[in-house]
Amino acid sequence: MRFQGFTGGGSFQFVANINLRFGSGSAQTLPAELAALGASKPFVMIDPGVFNAGVATPIAKALEAGGIAAYVFTEVEENPSDAAIERAFGVARKSQCDSVIGIGGGSAMDSAKGVGLLMTNEGAVADYDGTNKVKRDLPPVVAIPTTAGTGSEVTANASVTRASDHYKMSLRSPRLLPKLAIVDPSLLRTLPRKAAAASGLDALAHAIEGFLSVRASPLSDFFALQAIGLLAPNVRAFVANPENLDAASSMALGSMLAGMVVSNTGTGNDHALARALGGLCELPHGVATGMLLPHVMAFNASARPERYVEIAKAMGIPAEGGQREVAARATDEVRQLLADLDLPSRLRDVGVPENRLPEVVEIAIKNVGPNPRRTSPHDLAAILSAVY
Numbered sequence: 106m107r108f109q110g111f112t113g114g115g116s117f118q119f120v121a122n123i124n125l126r127f128g129s130g131s132a133q134t135l136p137a138e139l140a141a142l143g144a145s146k147p148f149v150m151i152d153p154g155v156f157n158a159g160v161a162t163p164i165a166k167a168l169e170a171g172g173i174a175a176y177v178f179t180e181v182e183e184n185p186s187d188a189a190i191e192r193a194f195g196v197a198r199k200s201q202c203d204s205v206i207g208i209g210g211g212s213a214m215d216s217a218k219g220v221g222l223l224m225t226n227e228g229a230v231a232d233y234d235g236t237n238k239v240k241r242d243l244p245p246v247v248a249i250p251t252t253a254g255t256g257s258e259v260t261a262n263a264s265v266t267r268a269s270d271h272y273k274m275s276l277r278s279p280r281l282l283p284k285l286a287i288v289d290p291s292l293l294r295t296l297p298r299k300a301a302a303a304s305g306l307d308a309l310a311h312a313i314e315g316f317l318s319v320r321a322s323p324l325s326d327f328f329a330l331q332a333i334g335l336l337a338p339n340v341r342a343f344v345a346n347p348e349n350l351d352a353a354s355s356m357a358l359g360s361m362l363a364g365m366v367v368s369n370t371g372t373g374n375d376h377a378l379a380r381a382l383g384g385l386c387e388l389p390h391g392v393a394t395g396m397l398l399p400h401v402m403a404f405n406a407s408a409r410p411e412r413y414v415e416i417a418k419a420m421g422i423p424a425e426g427g428q429r430e431v432a433a434r435a436t437d438e439v440r441q442l443l444a445d446l447d448l449p450s451r452l453r454d455v456g457v458p459e460n461r462l463p464e465v466v467e468i469a470i471k472n473v474g475p476n477p478r479r480t481s482p483h484d485l486a487a488i489l490s491a492v493y
């Protein structure tokens with residue numbers, strides 16, 4: 106690895122809290138880990154689908170056996186709103202909980218961060234939209250992912266929809282880093298095929314957007330390339346059968362590393378557009394980031410073509426030839442992944458009305474941040490019309 110190709114003259118910041126329990130069955134360590142964190146009454150926020158599928162039952166049993174009086178809350182919203190998090194906080198406060206556990210995908214883990222935030226910080230969730238607004242440390246927050254996607258278990262952010270206008274807020278503060286992540290690939294066993302595919306593509310989008318970001322650093326690059334190398338070759342086998350523990354472990358580790366990456370590099374055009382589509386048209390996040398990814402990769406290829414050679418190598422596809430040629434090959438590989446996983450590739454096929462696209466551009470242009478190629482509203486409109 107060479108120390109070159111970075112913006113900012115090589116200076117960078119990298120924030121992470123790696124307190125991790127990884128491995129099949131690691132969720133059983135939760136009672137002991139809670140004791141180590143000094144927590145005795147956790148507010149357990151479980152995604153309702155995960156709860157109904159019985160995924161969290163072994164965890165609940167372990168808590169019971171460990172004599173821990175948990176309050177189990179299953180009314181977690183998909184794309185959680187500030188109003189829903191504030192309602193959940195009301196329940197947590199009434200039941201005098203001293204810690205929060207999020208079990209599920211990004212929605213459950215971000216909801217847990219939101220409730221933890223309100224336990225020690227006054228006011229409303231919306232007061233903390235933006236960077237470094239969180240004033241006080243949170244009580245212990247433990248994140249237990251049941252999808253291999255968002256990486257929220259190791260990110261310093263929470264995505265929350267503002268109920269008043271459907272704007273997707275992004276709360277960013279090192280204080281939002283969970284105190285502990287328990288990544289147990291055996292919990293992915295019953296993940297439905299569609300969710301496995303969409304969340305896998307989202308994780309890949311994190312790794313690729315983070316690697317191409319103008320805020321990439323030697324540390325984030327290290328994790329991004331590892332993540333791409335774990336995710337791209339394993340996502341097909343994982344979606345075909347999430348009980349394949351090798352594939353599930355690769356996906357779980359890859360999505361976690363990709364989460365550490367984006368927590369530090371931010372994301373580019375793909376996530377800017379996907380967040381706007383999620384807020385306005387309720388398009389599931391992974392479906393949006395997946396279908397946008399090849400188009401955004403093609404758009405960005407001229408900015409950092411040399412990085413696409415590294416991406417291709419990490420993906421395990423041929424990296425010979427000119428940089429632009431390799432970039433096109435890496436982009437095609439992502440397009441092929443979408444097709445192989447039966448993920449939608451056109452906005453028109455997922456019920457997004459064409460007349461809302463200008464609004465999507467208007468919101469997304471404010472969030473293109475660290476995208477490697479400078480982007481105008483016209484560019485975003487062109488990307489959207491190509492995906493449409």
Ligand SMILES: [Fe+2]
Nearest residue numbers: 255307390394
């Ligand atoms: Fe994402």
